[in-house]
Amino acid sequence: MNESSIPGATNAFKSIYSHALIRSVVCIPHIRVAEPRPNAEHTLALARRSSDLRATVALFPELGTSAYSNEDLFHQDALLDASAKAIGEVVEASRNLCPILIVGAPPRPHILGNRYTKPLCWSVIRQRTIYPVLFHFYLLTSACSRRHHGERK
Secondary structure, X not given: OOHHHOOOOOHHHHOHHHHOOOOEEXXXXXXXXXXXXXXXXXXXXXXXXXXXXXXXXXXXOOOOOXXXXXXXXXXXXXXXXXXXXXXXXXXXXXXXXXXXXXEEOOOOHHHHOXXXXXXXXEEEEEOOEXXXXXXXXXXXXXHHHHXXXXXXX
16 A cells, blocks of 8 residues: 555655654765865765755765875865865755755864864754764774784783
C-alpha cells in the first residue's frame, strides 16, 4: 500500500515532517589532500543534491575541506586560509539550499590554545549563516600511542 492509496490521507499526513521525523543524509565527497577549493566544490555538489532530496540535515566528514592526513600542514597558514575560504564559499552558496550543512574544516591552533591535539572540527551552516563551531578531539590512548610510537623505556 502506498501513501496515495490511503483513504482520507492529506498532504500533511504524507509528509515525514508532520510526524516529527527528519530526512538526514551522510555525504561522502571525493576529497583531495590539502586542496580545499576542489573539496568545497565536491561538498557543494552533494549539498545541492541533498537539497533536491529535501533533506533537513547533511553531514560531511570531519576535516572534509582539507582532508584528514595533512599532519604538520595543519600548522600552515596556507592550508588554514584556503580551508577558511572554502568554508566561506560553502556558506555563500548555502543561500538557496534547504538542509543544515555540517561541514568539516581544520581550526586555527590559536583557537585551541596550546593544546593542539589533532582536533576534528565542524562548521554548522544554514542559509548563509554559520553557527558556532563544534570541536571534537582525537586523543591517543596509551595502547594506540604504543602501537604508533613504540614502547617507552
